[in-house]
Amino acid sequence: MSENSNTFKIHFLPNDTIVDINDGSTVLDAAHKANIYINSICGGDGICGKCKVILSSGTVDAPPTKLLSDDEAGKDYILACEASVTSDLQILIPKETRLEGKKILLDQNEQHFMTWKAILNKAEFKNDALVKKICLKLEPPTMDDNVADHERLYQAIMMKQGIELNVMQTGYSILKKLPVVLRQNDWTVTVTLGHRGRIIEIIDIQPGDTSNTNYGIAIDVGTTTVVASLLELETSKVVDSEAVYNTQMKYGEDYIQRIMYAIQNDALNEMQRSIVTDINTLISTLVKRNSINLDDITAIVCAGNTAMHHFLLGLDPERIRKEPYIPTANFIPPIRAIQLGIDINSRGLLYALPSVAAYVGADITSGAAAIRLDREEMPTLLIDIGTNGEVVLGNKEWMVCCSASAGPAFEGSGIKHGMRAAKGAIEIIHITKEFEVSCSTIGNVPPRGICGSGLLDCIAEMLRSGIIDRSGNFQKGIETDKLRKNGDEYEFVLVQKEDTGIDSEIVISQADISNLIRSKGAIYAAVALLIESMGLSISDVHCVYLAGGFGNYLNVRNAITIGMLPDMPASRIKFVGNTSLTGAKMALISEDAFETVQNIASQMTYFDLMGNQKYMEEFMSANFLPHTNLDQFPSVQEELSSLNKPLTGK
């Protein structure tokens, strides 16, 4: 016991970190205090079983739980969130519970996505950065030309940029240093101009020509992952990107849990600091790695869901989760990054892209702009599958959207061996008729878990090979010992223990399958509802853009086979990756793109699905592989028939 009788020392391994914690605290509390991020999908409610740790020494007080197998219990596994500390402890965090070991996958590293230049060309936004650096050579004043310094600068900006005088704004600090800076390099200066609505603000002024050192940061503020790209604003070049897990995960896996945590613990400020710290970490990494001066970063564009934007800005998120689900703001005015504690140029601006509603955020409006939904002639779908699963249907004339409450199953959450698209994640799975499983992982290392595209493959392949039936139930009669009973539940072994990068087999359980079917069903039901509400049918939909962190090798055919996407030629379905980040990058380097996101956000009509009876009916029908009504999936009907499998189930 520690010196103070009310506190205990908790020694975490392999980190070798020791913290003091009060009697009665949980091991999870201690991990938070030690800044060790461990898997905790349910946010500490003792229901997900992700926070397994091994008690090497000491005693804890923990209730019995079904979330640990007998085998695990025998090896001194405990649930960190359930175990109250009653002595000094030594805790070993097993690989599968750790977050920090996984390098998150960044689109940009991959070859088979379109290049940034090609994406930009296709989007056809004017290259006109939100924040620009302009070099000006002013005429020195004379007795005949005695215009004041400030107005002389305005006139030069007007001459060069065609900006009207009365829309320009100058901050007090700029005004104060103006006369000295103007004269420092013989009337050659570089002004940094930023958009604030209709106003052009002089963000900075520097002596000489520094116009070639102007950088911005685009950030996808995800619930799970925060991804940042560093762009050179003059050339639109993506210099570098970096990702970190959102450290807010310690407050809850999904944002509803985090909102509840914020309210119950009065923790909004702390949670804001948490996400701000993540962003500062990303920026600091990017800046150091590319030898860039922080002062030369003049703008940030953020695209996150509505709750994440509230957390980032420290806006009270309470009403997002309570009927009638009202955000504080969908359209957030540009603010100085420093006001949030984000370290860039002290007058640099942060632009949070606009949301549509509590459950359709800036990640979606940004994504819709990235794929130029606003220019489509024909009805087009954008489906973004992340923690929630948002669907947009529209074209250049109208847009409707909804949030499907699909849950984060395809992000790996709630799935026994699910994980994000990170190194070691299985992203492709093939199963033969003889139930032989072959798979490939991100980074070609021994598998650690399964990411979205792998899970999707897994369901489709199990259906094709007859391991499961159309209701998702294991076909108990098949001849393989890979299908086995674990406690009360059946599971199918995908990878044997000796072939994995963790200390166990990788399996898919009956509960996992149900979870994934519910998730894909929720998405398909949302798609169907939007299509129907516009008086259209699936055949009217010209194209589907699928966005999200599935991985890189998403098998579109499999997405149709399991009934997540409507049955249409695979050529009309495009997997577009992280469109939230793409849209943020575009908005950063193009005022035109920024305006497009604003317009999309104002024009989108939001459908609330909660309590919508029609949606519930669609959802029930979609809780099948591919669907209760096979007429909606003629190609799947044909496919499954040709495999000569009985189309059993309801």
Add this chain to the structure above:
Amino acid sequence: MSENSNTFKIHFLPNDTIVDINDGSTVLDAAHKANIYINSICGGDGICGKCKVILSSGTVDAPPTKLLSDDEAGKDYILACEASVTSDLQILIPKETRLEGKKILLDQNEQHFMTWKAILNKAEFKNDALVKKICLKLEPPTMDDNVADHERLYQAIMMKQGIELNVMQTGYSILKKLPVVLRQNDWTVTVTLGHRGRIIEIIDIQPGDTSNTNYGIAIDVGTTTVVASLLELETSKVVDSEAVYNTQMKYGEDYIQRIMYAIQNDALNEMQRSIVTDINTLISTLVKRNSINLDDITAIVCAGNTAMHHFLLGLDPERIRKEPYIPTANFIPPIRAIQLGIDINSRGLLYALPSVAAYVGADITSGAAAIRLDREEMPTLLIDIGTNGEVVLGNKEWMVCCSASAGPAFEGSGIKHGMRAAKGAIEIIHITKEFEVSCSTIGNVPPRGICGSGLLDCIAEMLRSGIIDRSGNFQKGIETDKLRKNGDEYEFVLVQKEDTGIDSEIVISQADISNLIRSKGAIYAAVALLIESMGLSISDVHCVYLAGGFGNYLNVRNAITIGMLPDMPASRIKFVGNTSLTGAKMALISEDAFETVQNIASQMTYFDLMGNQKYMEEFMSANFLPHTNLDQFPSVQEELSSLNKPLTGK
């Protein structure tokens, strides 16, 4: 001697204030340290002789000076700025040297000026305050109307005020408190909206209806006097006014001296604090006297000359006094008052009205708007006689302006018994043919000095009564002992010692007369130059507005008689008092007026008179009473002839 051998104790009477000061400092330094403001026109250069004090005990080291009479020297008078402290001292500050005893005259207390309401009606500006409080009753959100809080507020503002959504701006702090404030009084709120160029900013939001407590402050930031009016913005009512001497006077009487002081002593910050403190003192007095909450003051409009605005904003004024005379800014963007340390609502805005050039400031553009020069059909003159003497000629189509460098003689500076229009100032003087002098003072108290209108009367009456000739020289032959020699110089006794409120006679000296003639000559020359430069003659000028702190009873006929104003029917000359303050008040309660000042400032063409040969010629010709060329003053020629006085002089 004090304990510390390098410092001395200086005891000031009648204030009864003691300060410690280092060996070698002057008595003036000690007075500054004690925050005792004493007359010091030359800013401590030992040339004005205004800082006379009486050395009651102790010793000083002071050079001989002609600025003290033998009589004064015998009574232990010393010049505070010249006397180095060499022991502990007791210093008595005589009445005439004190500043704080004089209550400055405020226009509003006077009956014969137009009422504020009449002035406003005449100006015909729309009543539409720069910063407004608007009470809004919002519809609470429902599932069918789930617009976010921020956009709901914008929509309500748009509905009520017709303000387009994309010109509104919300500060971060407002956004943060928005959801709570909206719900605090059942969706009834009061928003404070301020203009920032084309943008409407939400300055504050309060629960319930507080729209009837919205106040603003209009300030004439004069070189000598700072005058503030408190206005109720909803009703345009002037609630109260107050004035203080500009404590920057301790750094120099005129602003050129102050700029030099700022540069030589790196004292810009200190001098900014000085003027900010004056303004805070004024606001604090107004607020307490009228039981108003500081938070309910949401806007300040300032109208001062270019140098004063630079000092107020802490902008480097160095280049104002150096060729080619370039201000840092003529058009200053609205800034938050708190950024300057001015205490009003923490998000309240300070609007500094625009200047035209280094020597034609916002006091002039404000004044031109106050008299609606922009609506005049015919060429009209605005002459503002303060420290400098600025002249504007124009109508609704064009405006030209210049600064006459007239000096502050008509403000009482550089005149032996000159003083500002304050209690005890002689403002009307009549002199009979028998040289009997009758005068009336402000406040009907024994006279303490002579203000502008009195000085103007004095010259005119001395000319009429034959005490001086047309070149301003005393007619030595007149039969009165009131004309006497004092040292090398002649002077005329206006008031005997026993009838004054100070410890001496009130006289006017030959030097005073020369000073006043130079001053009026500079003004007339500027008027003549502007008229000529536009290809006009005096008969084309329809009307003259005379502004400045002369007092209340300015005799327009006398202004013509001495040749300060052009010879025209007195009915076409209007004395309009402090138009700088009037314009600031108008701008505060009318966006229309604010815009008018901006337009006037952009449209005015500035004529620089320094080194202008034509101006020098005009000035030489005008250095006479009324002028070298009597043809320009036919009515004066007739008047003087009828008095049967010889029109002597050059």
